[in-house]
Amino acid sequence: MRRDRWDRTDLGERPRSRPMARCVRPGPRGSGLRSAFPAAGWVVLPLLLLASFSRAQEAWAPPAPATDGWDWVRIDSGEWLKGELIVLQSNTVSFDSDEFKELDLDWEDVLDLRLARPRVFRRTHNRIHAGTAELHDGVLRVVEADGSVVELPQAEVVSITYPNELELRRWSVKVGANLAARSGNTDQQDFGAHGLVRRDATYTRWESRYNGAIGKVDGQNTTNNHRAATMLDLLVTNRFFVRIPSFEFYSDEFQNIDERYTAGAGVGYEPIDNALAELRLTIGAAGQFTENSGGTRSTDAAALASADLALDLPRNLDLTLRYALQLLVTDLSRTAHSTSGILSFGVWDPIDLDVGAYWDRIEKPERDGNGDRPKSDDLRLTVGLSVEF
Numbered sequence: 407m408r409r410d411r412w413d414r415t416d417l418g419e420r421p422r423s424r425p426m427a428r429c430v431r432p433g434p435r436g437s438g439l440r441s442a443f444p445a446a447g448w449v450v451l452p453l454l455l456l457a458s459f460s461r462a463q464e465a466w467a468p469p470a471p472a473t474d475g476w477d478w479v480r481i482d483s484g485e486w487l488k489g490e491l492i493v494l495q496s497n498t499v500s501f502d503s504d505e506f507k508e509l510d511l512d513w514e515d516v517l518d519l520r521l522a523r524p525r526v527f528r529r530t531h532n533r534i535h536a537g538t539a540e541l542h543d544g545v546l547r548v549v550e551a552d553g554s555v556v557e558l559p560q561a562e563v564v565s566i567t568y569p570n571e572l573e574l575r576r577w578s579v580k581v582g583a584n585l586a587a588r589s590g591n592t593d594q595q596d597f598g599a600h601g602l603v604r605r606d607a608t609y610t611r612w613e614s615r616y617n618g619a620i621g622k623v624d625g626q627n628t629t630n631n632h633r634a635a636t637m638l639d640l641l642v643t644n645r646f647f648v649r650i651p652s653f654e655f656y657s658d659e660f661q662n663i664d665e666r667y668t669a670g671a672g673v674g675y676e677p678i679d680n681a682l683a684e685l686r687l688t689i690g691a692a693g694q695f696t697e698n699s700g701g702t703r704s705t706d707a708a709a710l711a712s713a714d715l716a717l718d719l720p721r722n723l724d725l726t727l728r729y730a731l732q733l734l735v736t737d738l739s740r741t742a743h744s745t746s747g748i749l750s751f752g753v754w755d756p757i758d759l760d761v762g763a764y765w766d767r768i769e770k771p772e773r774d775g776n777g778d779r780p781k782s783d784d785l786r787l788t789v790g791l792s793v794e795f
Contacts, residue, residue, distance in 0.1 A: 476504070480518035481511060491521060492575060494566035495606050496679045497644060507755070510681040510718060513560070518542050524551075528565045528608045529558050530643060536569065564644040567608050577795075578604045582760050584790025596621040596629065598788050600748070600762070611639040611647070617746065617764065619786060631658040631766070631784070633744070645676045649688055652710070661780055662699040662772045668692050668732060670710055686714040694734065698772040706736040722752035739770035756795060762788040 477491045479501055489503040499511040519541035527535045527548055535558070537550040546558040568575050580602045588594040600617040614636040621629030637652040650671040657665055672690020679685070690710040697703050712730040719725055725747070732742045745765040750758040764786040771780045 475522050477501075477522055478518070478520040479511070479516055482515045482517060486518075491519070491525075491566065493568075493606060494563065495611075496676060496684065498679065498681050498684075499566075512680045513563070516541065516560075519546070524569060526565075526567050526569055526608055527558065527563060528567075529562045530564060532609065532642075534608065564641070565608055567606070576605050576607055578602075578606075580792055580794040582758075582790055582792025584760075584762075584788045592623060593625070594621070594623045594628075598762075598786070598790065600760075600792075609641055611641060613637055613639075619764075619788075627659060629786070630660065632656070639674065645679065647674045647676075648672075649674055649690060652690065652692070658766070658784070659699070661766075661768055661784070662774045664697045664699055666694065666696045668694045668708065668710075670708070672710055682718050684714075684716045688712045692732070694732070696740075700773055700775050702772065704737070704740075706734045706740070709733040709735060724750040724752075724758075726750070740772075741769045743767040750792065753791075756793055758792045758794065760788070760790050760792050762786075762790075764788070 476488045478486055478488055479491065479499070480486045487501065487503050487506070487509075489501055489505075492500040492502055492508070494500075494513060497513045499513055499516060501509045501511055503509055519539070521539050524537050525539065527539065527546070529535070535548045535550060535556050537548045539546055539548045541547075541560060544560045546560055546563055548556045548558065550556060582600050584596075584598045586594070586596040596619070598617070598619040601615065603614045605612045614634070616632075616634045618632035619629045621627070633654065633656045635652070635654040637649055639647040639649050641647050648671075652668075652670050652672065654668045655666070656668075657663055670690050670692025672688050674686060674688035676684065676686050688711065692708045692710050694706045694708050695703070696706070710730075710732060712728070715725075715727040717725040717727075727747045728745070730744045732744075734740050734742075743766070746762065748760050748762045750760050753759050764784075766784045767782050769782060771782060773779045
């Protein structure tokens, strides 16, 4: 009988019994792992794939700006967007995406930024830097023309604009109109228009706006009012500004105001300023000259206050609300209020459908040449189209 090192019968020990061999039928390839871990394999495999995908996502980065000519931005969702950074103003980044067209992003939601072309960067205390830049980990690194690198905390960057040779990028224009006509027993025509021109620069913001309406019934005027205003804001910080000067012209045939000029100055603050909402508050003082239809003239001192709210709503809707007060300290009875609201529906870029409401009030309007005093309130509702550039 064959002995091995485990067979110790010669030492008087009882021989160990050997286990009976089992006959295992060979299964298909890989069946051993599935038989040993029938459920774990289905759990572990997706986790491994997910981990690999996550590592690939984190490792991906856009090419260097010099190689493709695009600006790149990574937002808080982790997505990289390719396109062109148009401007950073009022804590909002306007970014023209190659895939999603123009987007408004909160500056604080931008995690990484790579700029292919030189820009002008304004930080707090009105310090200016110019060059190409990259943002990472809350620090904007600007490479200036002489090769020096300046590091700016993201929270201190107030604006990013193009150099002077790209002046057209600083302008935005919106023009709208509405028309209604009726014929038959009554011939009626109504026409209204509104417009906005704005220029955003490193230190300043200039804005001019107009709205007016003309209406006739059987050849007789039923509406005839016009309001035009212009103002220049000096940006002290990313929220505080000085408005100097501001100027407004107003006329309303049926409020007996032939001409009214208001010139003043003030200060303003933007308590809300992000990609979804912008609230701008101003106060100031002005001088006012008025010529009435009855032939009387007056010169007054006025306190000014205004509030502008712009909302970027879902489904391509925009709502713009404005209220302005002219409190005449020399004659409170002629204090004037102006309120407007425009809801814009994006129809086809750059065309919007506008639904507007305008309310003007003078506490005690002047009498006309016949001694008649008009009503204090005028309300106008409009529907029309506008084009934005």
